[in-house]
Amino acid sequence: QHAVAENVYAGTAMARRMFYQYGVLLPASPYGHVDQAIGKSTAVGNLGLIPPNVVIKKDFETMTVDGIKMVFQNTPGTEAPAEMNTFFPDKKLFWAAENIVATVHNIYTLRGALVRDALEWSKEINAAIYKFGPDIDAMIASHSWPRWGNDRVLEVMKDQRDIYANLNNGVMHLANEGVTINQIHNVYKVPESLQNKWHVRSYHGSVSHNSRAVINRYLGYWDGNPTTLIPLSPEDSAPFYVEMMGGSKKIISKGQALYDQGKYRLATEILNKLVYAQPDNQKAKDLLADSFEQIGYQRESASVRNSFLAAAYELRHGISKGAIPHGTGPDMVRAMGTGLWLDYLAIRLDGSKVEGLAGKINLITPDNKEKYAIELSNETLNSIEGYSARDAGLTITINREDLLAIMMGLKTFDEQLKAGKAQFKGDRKIFDQIRLAMTDFNPFFELMPGTAEKKATTRKTKPLQVETGTVSPNID
Secondary structure, three states: OOOHOOOOOOOHHHHHHHHHHHOOOOEEEEOOOOOOOOOOOOOOOOOOOOOOOOOOOOOOOEEEEEEEEEEEEOOOOOOOOOOOOEEEOOOOEEOOOOHHHOOOOOOOOOOOOOOHHHHHHHHHHHHHHHHHHHHOOOEEEOOOEEOOOOOHHHHHHHHHHHHHHHHHHHHHHHHHOOOOOHHHHHHHOOHHHHHHHHHOOOOOOHHHHHHHHHHHHHHHHOOOOOHOOOOHHHHHHOOOOHHHHOHHHHHHHHHHHHHHHHHHHHHHHHHHHHHOOOOOOHHHHHHHEEEEEEHHHHHOHHHHHHHHHHHHHHHHOOOOOOOOOOOOOHHHHHHOOOHHHHHHHHHEOOOOHHHOOOOEEEEEEEHHOHHHHEEOOEEEEEEEEEOOOOOOOEEEEEOHHHHHHHOOOOOOOOHHHHOOOOOEEOOHHHHHHHHHOOOOOOOOOOOOOOOOOOOOOOOOOOOOOOHHHHHOOOOO
């Protein structure tokens, strides 16, 4: 359920942002994509998902699978909403899933997802230490390499426990002293004893964006200053800033001076305003890209590095409309419940196209004995499982297996009707009105202004230069 649901509602946006986090289209070079920290790069092709026939529900459960004894540790709410570690007692081997890898992981992933619970993450690692620790001779995980010997395994486990616990406790300590979400990444520091450990450095997740995520989890995105509570959109406020700063020539001149002084983050502050105000100003975009690149080169986190370099690439060249990596194969769609699919249709609905319309549809799938009442009102589509509306204008009956072909985009309702695999009883007018109001999301929307159309530029990437100045570089 979690493996499918987390990638459905914001699937298009997450896929677009993934191009930044993973540097999908960056060339492999010292000035482009180098690594992904927990792997070399993302895999291509469809994702598969085999439905489980056993669900682990207790905190700890022991099973023998194909002659191998396994002790499962349920760890929901850690690296993912659903996750578990596994101990193989006969082999003295501990499988840590993605809860313990050779880097700080993501409390918040830059492609987008629900913020994780750093404290719960640390507690589940601690539970594994006390439950299995004395008996572990080796540890393996979804990413990174094995750890050998009890002393080394426990050292890594304890340091990983402490980094997530300290992220939670240290950040909230500062938050309770008044440090805000817009300051915390420049204030919170990892204890020096952990900074000196390779296996808790910021190679994948980063302390800078994880610290902000911790505050977001407990306090939300607002910093308490009413100015930021209902801010203007950047494209609306930027022209005012450009005017107040004396126009584009002065901003570019100052931006170049800041760049030359190694004050790259300060340079981005003013150049970003100019690019939003004048998205066709290629000179401004090139200089902003220069600054992004220098910041990216100096980031320890591959995710942060890739994000800066990908933005720089698009500022120079525009959005490259390469193939979106496939994420939803047949197995994933099959695992998607009908209710989840209906929820996604509600997201795809363009409410402005059904203004003033209202109606109800019953959906019945006899082969799995499910039924849903679907209601359109106030430009909003709602659905509820287990009910049929008595006053529905249309009842659709189709087996779930035949509905799957529609969910996968292989068939339409009309094609299934013609084939005798679906039945419509009643007036289909409301169905057609809803169908015509569905949006096919564009996977190539802008993340940076002025990048929608591909443009030629002679500006090239520059080698690494040192960041200096009044703004602390705070390594990830």
